[in-house]
Amino acid sequence: MALQDIRQRSGYLFLAVVVAQIILISAQVNSRSGVPVLESVIFGVFAEVQRAASRAVSSVRHVWGSYIGLRRAQAENEDLRRQLAAAQIQIQEQQALADRSRNLAELLQLRDRSTLQTAAAEIIGDAAAPDFRTMTIDKGTRDGLRPDMAVIAPAGVVGRVVVPSLRAAKVQLLIDRNAAAGALIARSRAQGVVVGEGDDRLRMEYVSEVAEVSKGDLVVTSGIDGIFPKGFVIGVVESVEKAGGMYKRIVVKPAVDFRSLEEVLVVLTPMPGREVEGAE
Amino acid sequence: MRAAGTILAIAVALALQTTLARFLVRGVIGVDLVLVVVVYVALTTGSVTGLLTGAVAGLMQDVVTRVPSSIIGIGGLAKTIVGFLAGIVGTQFIVAQPLPRFVVFFAATIVHAVVFMGLYVLLDVRHFGTPVAAVSGQALGNAVVGVVAFQVAELLPGAMERRRAQRTRLRR
Numbered sequence: 001m002a003l004q005d006i007r008q009r010s011g012y013l014f015l016a017v018v019v020a021q022i023i024l025i026s027a028q029v030n031s032r033s034g035v036p037v038l039e040s041v042i043f044g045v046f047a048e049v050q051r052a053a054s055r056a057v058s059s060v061r062h063v064w065g066s067y068i069g070l071r072r073a074q075a076e077n078e079d080l081r082r083q084l085a086a087a088q089i090q091i092q093e094q095q096a097l098a099d100r101s102r103n104l105a106e107l108l109q110l111r112d113r114s115t116l117q118t119a120a121a122e123i124i125g126d127a128a129a130p131d132f133r134t135m136t137i138d139k140g141t142r143d144g145l146r147p148d149m150a151v152i153a154p155a156g157v158v159g160r161v162v163v164p165s166l167r168a169a170k171v172q173l174l175i176d177r178n179a180a181a182g183a184l185i186a187r188s189r190a191q192g193v194v195v196g197e198g199d200d201r202l203r204m205e206y207v208s209e210v211a212e213v214s215k216g217d218l219v220v221t222s223g224i225d226g227i228f229p230k231g232f233v234i235g236v237v238e239s240v241e242k243a244g245g246m247y248k249r250i251v252v253k254p255a256v257d258f259r260s261l262e263e264v265l266v267v268l269t270p271m272p273g274r275e276v277e278g279a280e
Numbered sequence: 281m282r283a284a285g286t287i288l289a290i291a292v293a294l295a296l297q298t299t300l301a302r303f304l305v306r307g308v309i310g311v312d313l314v315l316v317v318v319v320y321v322a323l324t325t326g327s328v329t330g331l332l333t334g335a336v337a338g339l340m341q342d343v344v345t346r347v348p349s350s351i352i353g354i355g356g357l358a359k360t361i362v363g364f365l366a367g368i369v370g371t372q373f374i375v376a377q378p379l380p381r382f383v384v385f386f387a388a389t390i391v392h393a394v395v396f397m398g399l400y401v402l403l404d405v406r407h408f409g410t411p412v413a414a415v416s417g418q419a420l421g422n423a424v425v426g427v428v429a430f431q432v433a434e435l436l437p438g439a440m441e442r443r444r445a446q447r448t449r450l451r452r
Contacts, residue, residue: 010328010367014331017360018357022357024356025352025354
């Protein structure tokens with residue numbers, strides 16, 4: 001039965017035998033490159049298979065690599081964003097540190113300029129109620145602070161110490177409604193009293209109607225109050241009006257920007273009138 | 281049984297070819313006894329047996345005649361093709377007379393030579409110069425031997441019968 005099938009399919013058998021012998025021949029014949037033909041043909045065919053497989057694998061790897069790369073890029077992007085945010089924060093911290101250093105340097109320069117004994121202090125808090133314009137500094141009685149000691153900044157007068165504790169002190173700002181300082185117009189030497197308005201402006205009172213005051217005049221401390229040393233800048237005249245009485249209505253813009261204030265100097269040297277009180 | 285007889289015939293042909301080669305080749309006249317056996321078997325049994333006989337015989341011949349410049353399989357392939365084609369011819373045509381048989385043997389030798397030498401030349405392994413005379417002489421020799429072999433094979437059974445009958449008569 002099997003022999004009969006073979007006989008019926010003599011063409012296939014012939015083909016098989018011929019192919020087998022061609023393979024046998026090819027195995028023994030070298031190509032021009034010196035490699036057996038069979039090996040060369042098999043290698044060539046297999047190389048094409050390898051090429052196709054390599055391309056397929058390469059494509060898959062490329063797609064996979066792109067996917068992985070995309071994910072890595074995404075993760076890297078997020079990481080870089082975090083690093084950028086951290087760097088930005090660090091930059092801000094550095095800028096703040098630089099500003100603080102600059103402020104401290106200015107404070108030091110101020111301290112060097114003046115013959116007054118001062119203590120640098122850092123602002124650690126503001127007023128607990130908006131009706132009071134105070135702030136808290138990190139120096140107290142342990143550092144030699146006493147009530148009514150002047151607090152100044154490189155730009156000008158800040159206020160005075162009102163409640164010192166062992167390691168901190170409350171400073172009443174010059175812009176507080178209950179704050180006041182003896183002042184004079186630097187150009188005309190017209191004297192008066194600068195009082196707080198509770199906002200960002202000061203009012204200069206008791207300046208004679210006949211005193212020469214104009215907008216832009218520099219206002220400095222007169223030193224007669226026994227708190228603030230003489231000659232420190234308070235601000236500049238912003239407006240001058242006639243009040244209809246004996247005195248002018250003068251609005252002064254403070255030289256110090258109280259909102260951005262960070263460090264101050266506390267004048268430890270007692271004013272002449274205060275030395276007696278201190279001795280007492 | 282037939283397969284064993286075929287293999288035996290191939291073996292005998294190879295033995296004769298290797299021992300009587302110097303007598304079988306005279307000038308351009310050469311005889312390939314193995315090829316004769318293959319064609320003979322193909323004509324008498326068909327294409328399948330013919331191609332299988334050709335494959336086996338050719339491979340055996342290739343192995344036996346193995347030299348550095350020869351390739352095992354070329355002879356086998358050539359004889360496979362010849363056996364297959366001869367088998368087809370034997371089944372499709374009436375090849376019972378000496379002349380058709382002569383033509384078949386002659387043509388088979390030509391085909392064998394074309395395939396055999398063509399493959400060698402194609403593979404740049406051996407070169408045969410201008411083999412027309414040699415191939416023609418071998419085709420002639422194979423055809424003669426093949427026709428004779430057929431005649432002998434066909435006459436041999438009858439002759440033996442006649443000889444047996446003659447002996448029986450003499451005893452009486």
